[in-house]
Amino acid sequence: MxxxxxxxxxxxxxxxxxxxxxxxxxxxxxxxxxxxxxxxxxxxxxxxxxxxxxxxxxxxxxxxxxxxxxxxxxxxxxxxxxxxxQPPKPDVFRSGFLLVAIYAKLLGPKVIEKALDLRLEQLNEELNCMTECKDKCSPDETNYDPLIAAAGEWTRRYGAHVITASIAYLKENRAQLMAIANGELPIDLSGKLAV
Amino acid sequence: MxxxxxxxxxxxxxxxxxxxxxxxxxxxxxxxxxxxxxxxxxxxxxxxxxxxxxxxxxxxxxxxxxxxxxxxxxxxxxxxxxxxxQPPKPDVFRSGFLLVAIYAKLLGPKVIEKALDLRLEQLNEELNCMTECKDKCSPDETNYDPLIAAAGEWTRRYGAHVITASIAYLKENRAQLMAIANGELPIDLSGKLAV
DNA sequence: AGGAGCATGTAAGCTGTTACATGATTTC
DNA sequence: GAAATCATGTAACAGCTTACATGCTCCT
Missing domain, CATH: 1.10.10.10 (Winged helix-like DNA-binding domain superfamily/Winged helix DNA-binding domain)
Known part of the structure; x- marks a missing residue:
């Protein structure tokens, strides 16, 4: 937009x-x-x-x-x-973090550690914005409409769910990425990508 | 970038x-x-x-x-x-879909239905790209490096996990958003946002 | 016969950012 | 005393998109 x-x-x-x-x-x-x-x-x-x-x-x-x-x-x-x-343009996701992650081996553990911390911090901030800034997406009280408030609530819940999934995965798997940055090979590349 | x-x-x-x-x-x-x-x-x-x-x-x-x-x-x-x-710029997520969702009541069920279908289609395409286009993020075979391949694999698994969470939520809760677009109120606004 | 894909490139124009200018008030 | 916040605005510039120009091949 x-x-x-x-x-x-x-x-x-x-x-x-x-x-x-x-x-x-x-x-x-x-x-x-x-x-x-x-x-x-x-x-x-x-x-x-x-x-x-x-x-x-x-x-x-x-x-x-x-x-x-x-x-x-x-x-x-x-x-x-x-x-x-009008049919909306496809959603856009541009990640500096993912790009850094791909080059983990070449960038080394210090850079990767910093990038992981920064990304986690950013995700937590976004989650806060979703959970604490209630009603920000709905109109002010003078023209309050429960249906518009509900749509805002739906949207925030959706966002919060995706961000939470992202944080959980990062926390669980950051050791793997750090290992790669350190020159170890913790991932079995033979298997299919298991979601 | x-x-x-x-x-x-x-x-x-x-x-x-x-x-x-x-x-x-x-x-x-x-x-x-x-x-x-x-x-x-x-x-x-x-x-x-x-x-x-x-x-x-x-x-x-x-x-x-x-x-x-x-x-x-x-x-x-x-x-x-x-x-x-250098410290990467914060990741960017721009969603035409979320904007449409916020105005669900005013846009009506037809527009919302189409937006939901389109978004789901886009997410499925992205998931395909993550799971099927293996090795695209790693260098070609002439200078294959298992550590670089592993980083690419890590990144794709991360992406696939987040996209899967997004698809699951959308499928489970699309009825709620449709209800709002239809003028019904399916969400309890009194409670805290439960993730 | 027409369209899509391959393959490069230029020029006009739109959109948006950065940096500046102004100036009072509040906070550290 | 410096920095941040509030509050508006302009001008130069960067960056990118769109549309065009060219021309061959393959598929339907």
Missing amino acids: NVKGLCLAILFRGDTTGYDIRKASSEGDYSYFAEASFGSIYPALNRLEAEELVTCRLEPQEGKPARKVYSITDAGRQAFLEELS | NVKGLCLAILFRGDTTGYDIRKASSEGDYSYFAEASFGSIYPALNRLEAEELVTCRLEPQEGKPARKVYSITDAGRQAFLEELS
Whole structure:
């Protein structure tokens, strides 16, 4: 999804600012859909306003620049749902960790150990985000809808299940990968891959 | 990883052409690390050659343009492993499916059904790639190394495990998501997220 | 006869990032 | 006193995709 779609998706659940859109996309939930920086979000919001898919109101603050709070319009909602109804692009998984793992022998135990720790840390953070940040994927309380909340809950449970499986496998098999990095051969290559 | 790194990664396991690098990155294994089109691969290979990280030999063919077969140099190997030794960027997962799932109620059962089927199909394809395309992540037979093959095997087993967990969850819980899309409420929202 | 696959390459254009500019407030 | 957070925005640049150009072979 592009930055415009990302903004609409986040505005769908409630009014917010460009600043907070960036936070949701790079740190919070919604980091599973797209990531964007200020340099792309602010221009995108201006374009969306010109196309009347969002509106904007100024909220002055003391000492800080006025917050520009955006709201999605009906046309915006419609455009967003229409885009979502198209067959989605295949999900994307890009793993720096897997690439490092493939070259375990050449990179050596120090690099592999660090990569394993980092990946486990990242997975635990993601799991936290899934289990603790409840309701972040559902709209704010003013327009709470139990069905939309349920869909968010379903999605988080799904994510949590996959992440948990990933963590478990990593913990159980990290010794094997470390052995390879150390120049030992712990895996029987003759057998079929047993899932 | 950028296109140059992708080319080096693929050339690391054996000589090949720009055409085949694109195939490996968009269809085969290595699609887990980066994807690239001809428009970026060919210029990248030229730049790599200018930097003497790869060499190139022409293999004439009848009726077709001569294949430009690239080989990685020692400097290329060194540059690649050095890049890999840096702390890797966090793994990225971008899911069009999860986004659709969150808006299940608003998109309706038809869209959700199609998205579920598509996602399951994609996951099964990925699993196939993991289990059937054995040895694709290891170098060709001329410079076979059991430790490098073992690392590839470890990586594929890891991938297969996670994909299997994902498929199992989707199959078990698709009825729940369909219920939400149909306007029913099958999930107890009062309880904590149970993994 | 038409389309897919093989094989390379260029040019225009889109999208997004990085770095900068501004400036007050809060935290260490 | 320095750094982080809040809050917006612009300009230069990097990187990549899309579309095109070329042309032969194999399959249906």
